[in-house]
Amino acid sequence: xxxxLLQVSYTLDGIRGVAAKGGSxxxxxxQAAAKxxxxxxxxxxxxxxxxxxxxxxxxxxxxxxxxxxxxxxxGGGATCRTVVLLSPEEMDAAANQQVKYRPPGS
Numbered sequence: 001x002x003x004x005l006l007q008v009s010y011t012l013d014g015i016r017g018v019a020a021k022g023g024s025x026x027x028x029x030x031q032a033a034a035k036x037x038x039x040x041x042x043x044x045x046x047x048x049x050x051x052x053x054x055x056x057x058x059x060x061x062x063x064x065x066x067x068x069x070x071x072x073x074x075g076g077g078a079t080c081r082t083v084v085l086l087s088p089e090e091m092d093a094a095a096n097q098q099v100k101y102r103p104p105g106s
Contacts (some may be wrong), residue, residue, distance in 0.1 A: 001039065001058040003085040004065045006072075008053040014077030015052075030055050033071060037064040052078075056085070 010018060018026055027044040034041050039059035046053050059065045065082050072080040086094070 002061060002065075003042065003087070004057050004059055005083040005085055006053075006055040006057060006069065007051045007081040007083065008055060008072065008078050009050065009080075010052045010078045011076065017077055018052075026053065030057075033068055034059065037067050039064055039068075051081075 023046055027041070030044055031041045034057045037059060039057050042056040042058060044053065044055050057065075057068075059068065062084075065084075069080045069082045072078055
């Protein structure tokens with residue numbers, strides 16, 4: 001199953017929710033949301049800085065990842081940036097593909 005990194009930044013309302021119910025409640029919410037689209041959370045970490053939480057999830061594909069991100073953003077408590085992650089084996093396969101490409105100006 002493809003892996004995705006969700007970079008979550010809480011709004012003021014989201015921060016208030018985390019402060020009121022704690023971090024474990026947010027992890028549980030993320031696990032339930034991922035499960036609802038056929039996936040699972042691999043890891044969930046809070047962080048300092050611009051991004052408040054990093055979530056790595058196994059999801060069935062881009063449609064499930066987009067649905068999850070839409071739901072998070074539409075909820076109003078956070079914004080979400082989604083990054084597709086590639087395994088070393090997937091990168092090996094990509095490196096072995098023959099691509100016909102001509103750079104600009106050549």
